[in-house]
Amino acid sequence: MERVSGLLSWTRSRVLWLSGLFERGTARQPRIMEEKALEVYDLIRTIRDPEKPNTLEELEVVTESSVEVQEVNEEDYLVIIRFTPTVPHCSLATLIGLCLRVKLQRCLPFKHKLEIYISEGTHSTEEDINKQINDKERVAAAMENPNLREIVEQCVLEPD
Amino acid sequence: MKDSLVLLARVPAHPDSRCWFLAWNPAGTLLASCGGDRRVRIWGTEGDSWICKSVLSEGHQRTVRKVAWSPCGNYLASASFDATTCIWKKNQDDFECVTTLEGHENEVKSVAWAPSGNLLATCSRDKSVWVWEVDEEDEYECVSVLNSHTQDVKHVVWHPSQELLASASYDDTVKLYREEEDDWVCYATLEGHESTVWSLAFDPSGQRLASCSDDRTVRIWRQYLPNNEQGVACSGSDPSWKCICTLSGFHSRTIYDVAWCQLTGALATACGDDAIRVFEEDPSSDPQQPTFSLTAHLPQAHSQDVNCVAWNPKEQGLLASCSDDGEVAFWKYQRPEGI
Numbered sequence: 001m002e003r004v005s006g007l008l009s010w011t012r013s014r015v016l017w018l019s020g021l022f023e024r025g026t027a028r029q030p031r032i033m034e035e036k037a038l039e040v041y042d043l044i045r046t047i048r049d050p051e052k053p054n055t056l057e058e059l060e061v062v063t064e065s066s067v068e069v070q071e072v073n074e075e076d077y078l079v080i081i082r083f084t085p086t087v088p089h090c091s092l093a094t095l096i097g098l099c100l101r102v103k104l105q106r107c108l109p110f111k112h113k114l115e116i117y118i119s120e121g122t123h124s125t126e127e128d129i130n131k132q133i134n135d136k137e138r139v140a141a142a143m144e145n146p147n148l149r150e151i152v153e154q155c156v157l158e159p160d
Numbered sequence: 161m162k163d164s165l166v167l168l169a170r171v172p173a174h175p176d177s178r179c180w181f182l183a184w185n186p187a188g189t190l191l192a193s194c195g196g197d198r199r200v201r202i203w204g205t206e207g208d209s210w211i212c213k214s215v216l217s218e219g220h221q222r223t224v225r226k227v228a229w230s231p232c233g234n235y236l237a238s239a240s241f242d243a244t245t246c247i248w249k250k251n252q253d254d255f256e257c258v259t260t261l262e263g264h265e266n267e268v269k270s271v272a273w274a275p276s277g278n279l280l281a282t283c284s285r286d287k288s289v290w291v292w293e294v295d296e297e298d299e300y301e302c303v304s305v306l307n308s309h310t311q312d313v314k315h316v317v318w319h320p321s322q323e324l325l326a327s328a329s330y331d332d333t334v335k336l337y338r339e340e341e342d343d344w345v346c347y348a349t350l351e352g353h354e355s356t357v358w359s360l361a362f363d364p365s366g367q368r369l370a371s372c373s374d375d376r377t378v379r380i381w382r383q384y385l386p387n388n389e390q391g392v393a394c395s396g397s398d399p400s401w402k403c404i405c406t407l408s409g410f411h412s413r414t415i416y417d418v419a420w421c422q423l424t425g426a427l428a429t430a431c432g433d434d435a436i437r438v439f440e441e442d443p444s445s446d447p448q449q450p451t452f453s454l455t456a457h458l459p460q461a462h463s464q465d466v467n468c469v470a471w472n473p474k475e476q477g478l479l480a481s482c483s484d485d486g487e488v489a490f491w492k493y494q495r496p497e498g499i
Contacts, residue, residue, distance in 0.1 A: 072412075073459075111463075113413065113432070113433075131330075131355070131356070135330070135356065135374075136465070136484075137225075137269070137314070138285075138312070140178075140196065140223060140241075141222075141223070141241045141266075141267045141285070144222045144223060144241055
């Protein structure tokens with residue numbers, strides 16, 4: 001009898017979980033939000049490259065197609081950015097990732113979760129870089145480093 | 161399932177910054193919180209409300225990432241991104257920093273006190289785990305530096321009754337350590353997670369360990385001693401650890417914390433999708449291959465990532481949580497009927 005009730009309770013919780021999924025809309029394909037993506041792009045294209053006196057847009061580090069916004073839930077969005085660093089230099093790529101994150105954290109008006117990746121095939125250690133730039137603890141600690149912080153602040157500064 | 165977790169109170173614990181971690185004192189009367197504002201706050205009840213009883217500032221120059229109470233409840237340790245660990249001594253409502261432990265090369269990510277109260281462990285982005293001994297005169301001495309992990313170490317936790325230490329890392333593994341002939345050694349490595357392991361929790365008996373990860377799963381591991389009944393192979397006299405259960409498909413983003421209630425055995429998780437979940441083991445499941453059911457799921461428990469969940473050690477069903485939104489919330493968990 002115990003086995004049966006155990007199985008029933010397991011089944012019930014799985015059914016509850018599945019119905020919870022449907023309610024949240026994750027069972028269907030999330031809607032792609034193009035207007036929101038443009039809003040994001042508008043904020044990131046003016047970020048300056050850490051090394052060159054150009055914006056990420058000018059250097060084609062980001063383009064409109066770099067940004068994807070999915071509606072996860074009502075008023076809840078997932079923003080995915082794929083950028084192409086100009087040179088396959090590790091620290092520069094992580095620095096750009098940091099700038100992207102900080103700019104959006106501060107300026108994007110709608111509630112969002114953010115994932116940043118290096119476009120596939122553009123870097124030898126892209127998995128390592130992707131892991132670092134998506135680790136919020138590493139990002140937080142990096143921003144407490146005064147030197148790094150200064151560089152990021154210069155890069156995300158809004159043009160006059 | 162939303163009714164299984166009821167909100168009791170919400171406090172803006174670390175305004176304009178994130179709250180990273182929480183720890184109940186052993187008596188269950190106080191909750192310590194720490195955050196990006198470089199402060200530790202101590203919370204207690206006054207009637208029905210939670211109020212801030214002390215603020216520990218001037219201890220750290222950067223984010224305080226974790227806090228831990230000593231088993232006697234008279235000391236609080238705080239681990240910071242400034243690479244130090246402060247030891248605070250409690251004197252009624254006042255806390256005084258009595259020692260600052262230095263040595264890690266960069267951010268300290270976690271600190272934990274052994275059940276005996278004589279040992280402390282810290283871990284850092286410098287990839288090491290340090291074991292410290294404290295004597296009767298409150299003098300701290302580093303007795304071991306363990307360099308087993310290949311990356312940033314995110315969390316350390318002690319076994320509830322034995323002098324056994326576990327660590328979780330950015331290298332996707334969990335490692336276990338014990339003292340062997342006056343030296344601390346890593347005697348087991350738990351592999352299986354596909355990304356950073358953020359946190360760990362032992363079950364009340366200490367026979368099982370739960371780990372949570374960026375790979376969005378919780379894994380339950382069990383210790384098998386040499387010559388065990390189940391025929392699990394062990395090398396020499398070292399216990400073996402096997403993954404006996406994986407909870408996948410429940411969390412939609414990184415799981416930052418897992419907490420195993422020492423009173424009831426319920427498992428709570430803190431997730432980057434802003435939700436809190438509770439799981440309970442099915443009473444009829446095989447102990448060697450347990451199954452867990454989701455008994456509570458609260459989406460939007462906070463307005464941002466949930467970083468920590470902590471069960472009150474004395475009051476059944478009392479759960480505290482904190483978030484990137486800087487808030488601390490208190491919840492009453494009631495196992496739903498019929499499950």
